[in-house]
Amino acid sequence: MTERISLNVDGKRVSLLRGRERKIFYIHSSGSDAEQWRYQLEEIGGYAIDLPNHGKSESAEIGSVDDYARYVSKAIRQTCGSAVIAGHSLGGAVAQKVCLNYPETCIGLVLVGTGARLRVLPEILENLRKKPEDAVKKILEMGFFRKDERYEEMKKKYIQNAEVLHLDLSLCDRFDLLEDYRSGKMEIGVPTLIVVGREDRLTPVKYAEFFKNHIPGSELAVIDNASHMVMLERPDEFNSVLESFLRKVLSE
Ligand code: COA
Numbered sequence: 001m002t003e004r005i006s007l008n009v010d011g012k013r014v015s016l017l018r019g020r021e022r023k024i025f026y027i028h029s030s031g032s033d034a035e036q037w038r039y040q041l042e043e044i045g046g047y048a049i050d051l052p053n054h055g056k057s058e059s060a061e062i063g064s065v066d067d068y069a070r071y072v073s074k075a076i077r078q079t080c081g082s083a084v085i086a087g088h089s090l091g092g093a094v095a096q097k098v099c100l101n102y103p104e105t106c107i108g109l110v111l112v113g114t115g116a117r118l119r120v121l122p123e124i125l126e127n128l129r130k131k132p133e134d135a136v137k138k139i140l141e142m143g144f145f146r147k148d149e150r151y152e153e154m155k156k157k158y159i160q161n162a163e164v165l166h167l168d169l170s171l172c173d174r175f176d177l178l179e180d181y182r183s184g185k186m187e188i189g190v191p192t193l194i195v196v197g198r199e200d201r202l203t204p205v206k207y208a209e210f211f212k213n214h215i216p217g218s219e220l221a222v223i224d225n226a227s228h229m230v231m232l233e234r235p236d237e238f239n240s241v242l243e244s245f246l247r248k249v250l251s252e
Contacts (some may be wrong), residue, residue, distance in 0.1 A: 001019070002018065002042060003018050003040050003050075004016070004020050004218050005018050007075055007079070009071050009075055010060075010071070011014060012052060012058045012072065014050070014057045014058070014071060015050045015055060015056035015057045016034060016079070017038070018041070018047050019040075019042060019099065020045035021045075022044065022046045022081055022246070023046070023081075023083045023084060023107065024110075024186050025047050025079070025083035025084070025085050025086070026041075026049070026087075026091070027049060027085065027088070027094050028045070028048070028049075028050075028088060028090075028091050029089035029090050029163075029168075029211055029228075030165055030168030031054075031157065031161045031165030031168055031169075031174060032054070032088075032154070032157065033055030034041060034048035035055070036088070036231065037047075037086075038118060039231065039232065039235035039236070040086075040239060040242065043101060043243075044239055044242060045078050046080075046168065046248065047083070049072060051072075051091075052070055052071055054099065054161070062167065063170070064174070065172075066097055066101065067092045067226045068090075068097045068171075069093045069094050069097035069102070070087075071137055072094055072095075072098050073098050073101070073102035073105050074103075074242060075079055076098070076105045079101075081105075082197050083108075083249075084106075084107055084108070084109070084110060084249055084250070085098055085105075085108070085110070085194075086110035086111055086112060086205065087110070087111065087142055087202060088112040088113055089112075089113050089114050089116065090118070090168050090172050091114070092111075092112060092113070092114025092115070093118055095109055095111065095114075095242075095252060096109070096177060096188075098160045099188060099190065103189075107190060108190050108191045108245075108246075109188060109191075109192040109193070110242065110245065111157075111194045111195070111208070111211055112194075112196070112231060113191065113203045113229075113230055114193045114203055114207070115203050115207035116176075116177045116178045116180075116186075116207070116214070117175065117176045117178040117207075118172040118173065120169045120172055120173040121138070122137060124169065125166065125169060125170065125173065128162055128169065129166060132159060133159060134154060136158040136162070136165075137184045139153075139202070140154065140158070142201040142202045142227070143201070143227055143228035144227050144228070144233070145197065145225055145228055146233075147165070147240075150229065150232045150233065160187075161217040170197075181200060181210070181211075185245050186219065190219075191217065191245070191248070192211070192215045192219070193218070193219050193241065193245040194208045194211045194215075194218055194219065194221070194241070195208075195220075195223065195231075195236065195241060196222055196223070196230065196250065197227045197230060197234070198224050198226065199225070200228045201227065201228070208222070219245065223238060223241075224235050
C-alpha cells in the first residue's frame, strides 16, 4: 500500500509517497514526480519525493542541482534519517550531490539512467520554449522503448510541465562531475548499484560504464528491452536487481 505524506522543509510543503517502511529514498527525473516509482513503492517500499515545483510539492526557487539536494537531504532526515538513495536522470544527479554534500544521509546509491555529466541536446532545450510538443516528442522517442500507456502518461505530464521540464533540463545541462570523478575528487564510498536500459538514448550505457569504472565495488545492471524509463518499462527486472542490492546493503 502506498500513501501520501507531507513534510515541512525550510517552510515549504514537500509531498512524498510512502510504501512499507524501508530505508530507500527515490528521486524522480526532469518534469516528473514521485508516481514514476509506483512499482518500486508497491513492491519494495520506501519513500519517493515530489521535488519542489513538481507533483504535489510547493514551488520554491531552484537554481541548481545542489538546491534540490538540500531539500532531499532534509526530507531524508525527517523520514528515514539516512537511506539508500535511488535517483533517476536529474534525480541521479541530485543523488550524487546528496551523497557528496550530506554523506551522513546516504548509506548507498542507486544510479538509474543517469550520468556524471548530463548535457542535453540544444534542440530539446530550444524547442521546450518555442514548440514544447516537438521537444516532448523527441524526449519520448529517445527515452521510451515502446509506445504504451506509460509513454502516453509521461507525454501528458511533460506537456503540462513544459516550463519545469525546461528548468530541470537546463540544470542537467550544467551538471558536470566528470573531471571530479576522473581526478578522484568525487569519491563515492558507499555501496552503489548502477542501472540502465540497454536502449537508453538519453543517458546511454556508456555513462553507466563510466560510473562502473570510477566507483569502487559498484555493480552494473543493463536491462534489455528498456530505454531511459527503465523502472516503469521493466519493473519486474528492475525490482529484482534492486531487491538483491537492498538485502545486501541493509543486511536484511
Ligand atoms: N559519462 C561518461 N562520458 C560522458 C558523459 C557521461 N555522463 N557525458 C559525456 N561524456 C563523454 C561523451 O561520450 C563524449 O566523449 P567522446 O568525446 O569520447 O565522444 C564527451 O564526454 C563529450 O560529450 P558531451 O559532454 O555530451 O558533449 P558533446 O558536445 O559531445 O555532446 C550532446 C552533447 C547533447 C549531443 C550529447 O551530450 C548527447 O547526445 N546527449 C544525450 C541526449 C540528451 O539530451 N540527454 C539528456 C540527458 S538529461
